[in-house]
Amino acid sequence: MSNKDTTLAKPIKIGKRTATNRFVIQPMECADSSPGGGFSERSIERYRNLYEGDSGIIVFESITMQYESRARDNQLALLPGNKENIKEWENFIKNMKKINPKPLLLVQLNSSGEVSSSSFSRRVCVKPLYGFGGEIIDEDYVEKQMNDFIQASKILYDLGADGVDLKFCHGYLGSQILRPYNNRKWRYGGSWENRSRFAFEMIEKVRKIVNDDKFIVGSKVSMWEGFPGGQGSAGPDTAVIDLTESIALCKGLEERGANFILESTGNPSVTLELHMPERGKPDDVYLHFSMAKTIKDNVGPEMVVIGGAYSVLNRGKNNLQAVQPEWNSLFHWGNYNIEHGYADMVALGRQSLADPKLPAKYLADKEDEINWCTACDRCVELLIQQENVGCTVYNRPYVELLRKVRAEKGKLKFKRTAADD
Template identity: 40%
Template sequence: MKLEPNSILLSSQKIGNRIAQNRFVAQPMEGNDAIGGKVSERAIKRYVKLAEGKWGVIVIEALAVADNALARKNQMVINEENLPGLKALVQAMKAVDPNVLVLFQVTHSGRKSGRDFSRPTALYNPESWEHLLTTEEIDEIQRLFIEAALISEAAGADGVDFKMCHGYLGCEMLRPANQRTDKWGGSFENRTRFLVESIPQIKARLVNKDFILGSRISYWEGIKGGCGTASSDDAVEDLSEMDRVISLMADLGMDYVNVSAGIPGVTSEITRPTATSKWFYLHQFRYARRAKALVGERMKVFGSAYSVLQEEGVHEAQSNIELGYADFAGWGRQTLSDPLLPKRLALGDEVDYCKLCSGCSKLMVKQEEVGCIIYPSHS
């Protein structure tokens, strides 16, 4: 298909004080190809190919704030030592497309840290192999997140995305099930302290006041006591508290919320619907619409779950933005099957749509380099 030149998907959109050249967002997709935490040549090639696709926003995959908080054996780590590689990554992308907005997603893997090569940690109710984080250790993790944002700026990134979704530490922090008895758990105020304290500190220390701040969240995780439930012993969807989280983000002056759901490996099909669970995409669209209704123009909303719809997803993305349900449309798996999606649609070239085979996810689970097994030339 070919998008009309006046398609809203090809229109520019303000985000914070910056302008995205279009409404296409390349969601963070882990490649598991770092070398000792450092940016590899393979990673640079992957992201240069994405930049060639003329996306409005590209979110660089989950960068761990510590080398003992890895969900992938070869995950990239964001620290001062690895700053030169991160700079080279941004420079290579900007050389191909100076207009693309590059965001770094920063994370701590928490319970999802690999037992064979990292240190699984828990905020509450640890399993026998998990370390229960102390108050002081969480304080240090908060410091690392703040430093990661400043390193992102130094690397030339246009902004940072706090990963508070999909079962990682930031998400675990927000859950009603997080009933720690210290300052990091229990009340809503304690469970949102990480954001409330971190964002002002980051803003005060940034040199570039146009630096974009946002977060990807799981509106509903689908587990007992998870995000999007009313209490620690309830799994039924109740979005009232997550509404408060999103409103709080807007109050803090954050620039966007990237709406997702579920936990890969636990409630996977809520996160990334498959061909047999296709209709879960309607939940994702509903969550984005709900978030947009909450924040209005105070904050931009990235919608998700378009890959499962293949070509139809392009039409739905256009419709959702026209209806005011979201400001941007995000593609995850599709960026692996065809990183040139926006450019191809603008030119009317044939698109290699994701086949929904979950091959990329299987590679990630096996701790191998991640790419598309149907269209490997894009990896």
């Protein structure tokens, strides 16, 4: 059977639009903007490759709307009010759609909060969390952020983007406000009603300002961050899983017009291995599958649920135990999960850096040409070091960049391994 006849190759309706297949490119920030947050040659080259890769959806990486607080020094920005920047976005969208008009382009809007780097920007927080901290924000600050998300959505709509991903995951501002840990007494803290206000008012206002149901709106959500007080935990001081609020978030977004939820679990700054399962311990991929299924079980049939964290599966070269060898690959589980109603689409994170053209190769039955992600996480090392990010296994300039960075700064130890015990 040709891959064209598989479930992963089938189109799917998302809102009033159609994605031509079930592959989604995850938002992957690669810290390679030009100074001031504009498009560099490297960032344009990355997206050109992704457009040629023919996935159903491309979620453009996390962008900042206020340059003063950002997680990466070279983070791409959309700056309402900055005409030159908006013109760059206009050209970018036009040029990419010329390369391939089929993928739907959704842009991930973000506000960094406590993940903003204090070494080059203003770090702010909702309530100081051990190891993070920052200036404590007030209601005016939150309202200003919300306004930026809303303005940016309208700008992107006017420029021809197909939708937005309002980021409520990974410990950035949207996530910090939602957490049970945010038990501070203020308009955006304490009760669930208060903590969900930012998310719910924002989506209502985005829907209102754009006022076109062909514009896709949705959110990447951390179902469980995996530490006390994080999203999806039972209270401000426990990490015990209680998905009541995570489910309420997905349903609340749905009631207010969301078309998709992109599943995420863990927090890259705190629980990295849970968030992006690694090759030595890939089993958490099953937790991600379960979280996607939990979302599916709680939303209506119109909502598109995108499952995440598939990269560790690759062609089946991983340490998953008790699995038929032919079962443990990305394509097996992608098809299986969709066929069993556990997800509607499959998102590619690190795998999209290793091979941005995987969907096209799969659809053309050229699986043997795919560069498979080894889940070595050396691209993550580049990101943490505030360097341009790319695959350091298959993409020569990044292999050399990592070598240079390690020679200058030393090898970064950022993952817990058995040797640490």
